[in-house]
Amino acid sequence: MTRILSTLFLVALLAPGLTAQNITKLGQLSYNQSLNDIWGWADTANNKEYALVGLQSQVSVVDVTNPANPQEVFSRSGASSIWRDLKSFQHYAYIVHDVYNGTSDGIMIIDLSTLGNAFPTVYNFKPTINYQGTQVDFKRAHNIYIDEQGILYCFGSNVGKGGALMFDLTQDPANPTYLGIDDAYYYHDGVARGDTLWGAAINKGFFTVVDISNKSNPTVMASQSTPFNFTHNIWFSDDNQRVFTTDERTSAYIASYDVSNLGNITKLDQLRTSFGNNIIPHNTHFLNDFLVTSYYTAGLQIADVSRPGTMVEVGTYDTSPRDGDGFDGAWGAYPYLPSGNILVSDRGEGLYVLSSSYPRACYLEATVTDSMSGQPIPNAQVSVLSANGMAGQTNFNGVFKEGQLDTGQSQVEISAAGYITDTISVNFIRDSLISRQVALINGQSSLPDASAWGHPSLYPNPSPGRLAIQNLPADLKSLHYQLLDVSGKVVAQGQKQVRQQQTSFSWDIPSGVYQLELEAAQLPAWRQEIIIR
Numbered sequence: 001m002t003r004i005l006s007t008l009f010l011v012a013l014l015a016p017g018l019t020a021q022n023i024t025k026l027g028q029l030s031y032n033q034s035l036n037d038i039w040g041w042a043d044t045a046n047n048k049e050y051a052l053v054g055l056q057s058q059v060s061v062v063d064v065t066n067p068a069n070p071q072e073v074f075s076r077s078g079a080s081s082i083w084r085d086l087k088s089f090q091h092y093a094y095i096v097h098d099v100y101n102g103t104s105d106g107i108m109i110i111d112l113s114t115l116g117n118a119f120p121t122v123y124n125f126k127p128t129i130n131y132q133g134t135q136v137d138f139k140r141a142h143n144i145y146i147d148e149q150g151i152l153y154c155f156g157s158n159v160g161k162g163g164a165l166m167f168d169l170t171q172d173p174a175n176p177t178y179l180g181i182d183d184a185y186y187y188h189d190g191v192a193r194g195d196t197l198w199g200a201a202i203n204k205g206f207f208t209v210v211d212i213s214n215k216s217n218p219t220v221m222a223s224q225s226t227p228f229n230f231t232h233n234i235w236f237s238d239d240n241q242r243v244f245t246t247d248e249r250t251s252a253y254i255a256s257y258d259v260s261n262l263g264n265i266t267k268l269d270q271l272r273t274s275f276g277n278n279i280i281p282h283n284t285h286f287l288n289d290f291l292v293t294s295y296y297t298a299g300l301q302i303a304d305v306s307r308p309g310t311m312v313e314v315g316t317y318d319t320s321p322r323d324g325d326g327f328d329g330a331w332g333a334y335p336y337l338p339s340g341n342i343l344v345s346d347r348g349e350g351l352y353v354l355s356s357s358y359p360r361a362c363y364l365e366a367t368v369t370d371s372m373s374g375q376p377i378p379n380a381q382v383s384v385l386s387a388n389g390m391a392g393q394t395n396f397n398g399v400f401k402e403g404q405l406d407t408g409q410s411q412v413e414i415s416a417a418g419y420i421t422d423t424i425s426v427n428f429i430r431d432s433l434i435s436r437q438v439a440l441i442n443g444q445s446s447l448p449d450a451s452a453w454g455h456p457s458l459y460p461n462p463s464p465g466r467l468a469i470q471n472l473p474a475d476l477k478s479l480h481y482q483l484l485d486v487s488g489k490v491v492a493q494g495q496k497q498v499r500q501q502q503t504s505f506s507w508d509i510p511s512g513v514y515q516l517e518l519e520a521a522q523l524p525a526w527r528q529e530i531i532i533r
Contacts, residue, residue: 019318021315023356026355028352034347034348035053035331035345036056038054038343038345039051039087039343040088040334041088042337047065050115052086056080057079059075059084061112074115080100083097088112091111091112096142097140098141098142106127107125107127107152109124129159129165131183138154138158140157141165155189156188160181163187164197164199166178166180166181166215180216180218182199182218182220185199188231190234191234196211198236200231200233205225207234207243208223209259232246233248233282233283236286241260242258242259242308245257249280251277253272254271254291256305269309270311273295279296283331285335287335290303290314293333296328296329297320298329299318299330300330301316306361311403312361315356319346322348328348362430363432363433363434364382364404364433365400365435365436366399367399376394376396377419378397380394380414380419382394382412386411388405412436422440422441441461441513441530452473453518455471463530465507465509467504468502468503470502472503477498479496479498479519481494481505481519486512492507511533512531513532516528
């Protein structure tokens with residue numbers, strides 16, 4: 001479901017017209033050319049942090065240890081391309097480019113331990129790949145990933161279909177060893193852990209799960225389509241039980257999937273940005289049960305995904321003066337620096353260094369049933385009656401599961417066609433799940449021949465055991481009542497006087513669903529379900 005949370009606060013150090021929510025700008029560095037992707041590197045021996053910034057025709061290494069004053073410490077010219085991707089391993093940076101003008105860089109490798117030298121060490125690794133008996137010179141790739149075992153994956157290269165080329169970095173990081181290729185599909189992006197590769201097969205509209213235990217003979221184990229059938233990016237949770245995807249399409253979603261059973265991959269939820277439905281998501285990354293996503297003209301988005309099946313936007317920072325559809329704005333985001341600072345590359349505005357407290361969301365799970373039958377009510381509307389409150393419908397099992405950023409006491413309205421609307425009070429607490437059972441009263445429970453009573457109304461219903469009835473017939477002076485439980489047993493009865501078309505009741509009885517029956521001279525019986533809490 002899509003959540004729209006529009007409260008904007010913590011606005012600081014923003015360019016005119018830009019907005020922030022739970023994300024603060026620490027610093028910025030502008031460039032005179034367009035940016036593309038970004039990564040980071042931490043020099044733990046010297047307590048320094050760096051941004052690795054891809055530009056149209058070069059790579060920029062920026063010292064962001066003092067985030068308020070980012071300083072470029074090295075740059076290296078390269079092939080002109082609007083697509084450049086970067087990753088780090090040990091003290092090396094690995095950079096590829098896609099379609100380009102001029103000479104290919106191959107895989108550019110920068111020895112980051114030599115940044116203090118007058119001329120840092122740079123290699124251009126241009127392997128020749130034996131592809132199905134043909135020698136193919138590697139020239140370009142769209143994306144790369146390096147796993148925990150030191151295996152580098154090149155996606156969308158000029159070799160074969162553009163699948164995943166695999167190289168071992170552990171023996172000689174400056175001269176990687178070719179291991180094999182998964183070439184079942186063209187992959188725009190991908191990630192790997194252990195013996196499993198997850199590939200974003202963008203043109204096929206799905207992601208794949210590949211067994212790469214034998215890297216010379218990978219095997220596709222499963223695939224799953226994504227909401228807009230244009231699977232651009234994929235990332236996984238730390239426990240390998242979920243993956244998250246983006247479709248690089250207007251109005252597309254970030255989607256989450258349960259992949260614990262590859263024979264039954266299940267979509268759990270999907271999420272857009274609060275900046276509107278006409279924005280394009282780009283790349284998402286997982287960190288401590290949050291998703292950190294570069295969202296083009298909407299900038300950066302942080303979503304709490306700690307509860308599988310419920311994704312909630314909890315932070316935004318608009319890096320771009322542009323809005324709406326298009327590919328301007330935030331291209332990439334890197335959230336893994338030891339400081340916790342987030343690096344964002346905006347195509348036109350440069351490098352941003354941001355920070356966030358990563359607030360958790362508040363969660364509500366409401367089960368809505370028919371008060372008499374106990375059967376679930378699907379498609380019941382649940383709305384938190386506050387400016388930024390969550391809203392949505394129950395599923396087939398009558399269950400509503402959502403989250404919101406705002407805390408505190410709120411009224412929650414539950415309604416369904418043919419039922420009397422109910423309102424409950426909920427105190428939302430950060431990082432807490434509130435569970436409620438709501439039994440709606442069938443609004444058609446009055447007897448069909450009771451029109452002579454006019455339109456009596458009971459309130460409050462549900463009630464704490466005290467309620468009033470008004471709008472009784474004008475000439476009615478008294479009535480007899482019976483209160484019956486769900487088994488039909490009479491639990492209370494008596495005579496009531498009617499004054500000014502109303503009367504009241506008070507009972508000390510257990511909580512539950514009851515039926516109130518009214519009788520009066522020359523009038524048919526009138527019945528109405530009530531709930532005592």
